[in-house]
Amino acid sequence: MTEPPWRRERRAHFPGLPAWSAATSRLALESFGITRQEQVTREWAWGGGDGAGVRVCVLDTGVEAGHPRVGRLERSLVVARDGDELTVTDCEPVDPAGHGTACAGVIRSIAPAVRLTSVRVLTDGRTGSGAALLAGLRWAVDEGFDLINLSLSTTRSEFLPALHELADRAYFRRCLLVAAAHNMPVLSFPWAFSSVISVASHDERDPMTYYYNPAPPAEFYARGVRVPVAWPGGRIIRSSGNSFAAPHITGICARILGKHPMMTPFQLKAVLYLAASNVVARNGDPYVAV
Template identity: 75%
Template sequence: MSTTPTTPTSPTSTPPPWRREVRAHFPGVPAWGLATTRAAPESFDISPLAEVDREWAWGGADGSGVRVCVVDTGVEGSHPRIGGLKRAVEVVRGEDGGLVLADCDPVDPTGHGTACASVIKSVAPGVSITSVRVLTDGKAGTGDALLAGLAWAIDEGYDLVNLSLSTTRSGFREALHELTDRAYFRRCLLIAAAHNMPVLSFPWMFSSVVSVASHDEADPMTYYYNPAPPAEFHARGVKVPVAWPGGREIRSTGNSFAAPHITGICALILSKHPFLTPFQLKTILYLAADNTTRPHGETHVR
């Protein structure tokens, strides 16, 4: 008799496996191994991936229950298109001179983070958003601040992290790579915007993140799989209506605004299927893309 895996009715009642302490080591078994002759493998509730379409993926979902962290210039939480933040923090110098995260007012001196957050909210209005300010003027910031802010977001266990920024400094590549891999294995999915110029930058080029570039169509739910990475997906990023400080709204263009469209879609999927891993979630994004062809040749119907 076959059974269909079901999602727990209360997935937050106990910590999911990726947020628990590391298992105790079994003597005589290599590190990371499990002595299944002495302890049965833990059952794991999953969402079956057969017959994936958009209705299955996120039909009826609004992002509720999903925690998103926007690592950027800050977010104006009082903006009507944001509707408040769960938390706002910034990277500051501690008493010992090192970088630490401290609570701050939900403001955005430049607008970039507010714009990204508003796109996420427009796609998934039920998400909970936290702002981590690592950029000071919308363009500049230190690589160390980015590392500190990203590490904090991963360790806090956010489901999704929107990174509409990157660094071209190769000296930060190794540390960023380690952080993105840490996030991947802790079921924290990073959605990273590709650089707006054809230059080498990070972390969007890493395989453990979802990398996003723009397309020029107006539908916010239209996105495409790119069969020629490193940019894996294309989402709306041209003349996008976004929130701006002071309660304003402007239109802006860039890969920065394509990434939060995918972040919002990921939030919808996780809202409906909360036990998906980053690997599964990226697979669903691929299967539900507008240009993905099914085995019999028909394409997805919008």
């Protein structure tokens, strides 16, 4: 396969069939790799992988390049106002708050060979405009990143339609959003959308232990309590929050995609489920942690 199906030109509409349909009696279906469910183990999913070749965008407060836990960034950008317009422009690889550096360091610790890009859409780690979030996310989706880490959300319902459209567009372009659940018991977006991977915290210490949640909207639990994270100035601190659970899953996804680059978001979600610590089967019994 020379080019992944999601990058190809869409086939022309076939006469006599509804739009988006396929004339399977006359045309060959798109080819794709097939893995049987029983073959999906953690070793098959990401064993030996380091995320090489996978492009990850961190939408956050910026990332301090050169931090020992972060290393090199491919690019550092910021959403800035140019008159009445918001533009995404290159900037110095700094982080005035620390939050983005922490998330990037977690991703790098799990998938050390990923290609990281930072887009600053928040200011002090807590505040930012919905318009800036939309502008940064739209840029990242259009750039075709494999994964976008969103350890942020908005409760402002007026941004919901545009965010939903972007999340769905990303999903069908094989650009998967990994979004942290809100730290408070309130509904916010985009983590509550079904087209993203939504993550909340567990309080165990192993960074590769994660659990499937059979009662969404948070689909997975990952390490998020007293996590050692990178902080500006080359420091390391401990911090807690769903913000730091999401990049653990982003890093695991990067390792999976590094080994299996033709996976779609649908397939990747299925593999995450099958390899979750409470789903990996022992003696044929489901929900047994191994």
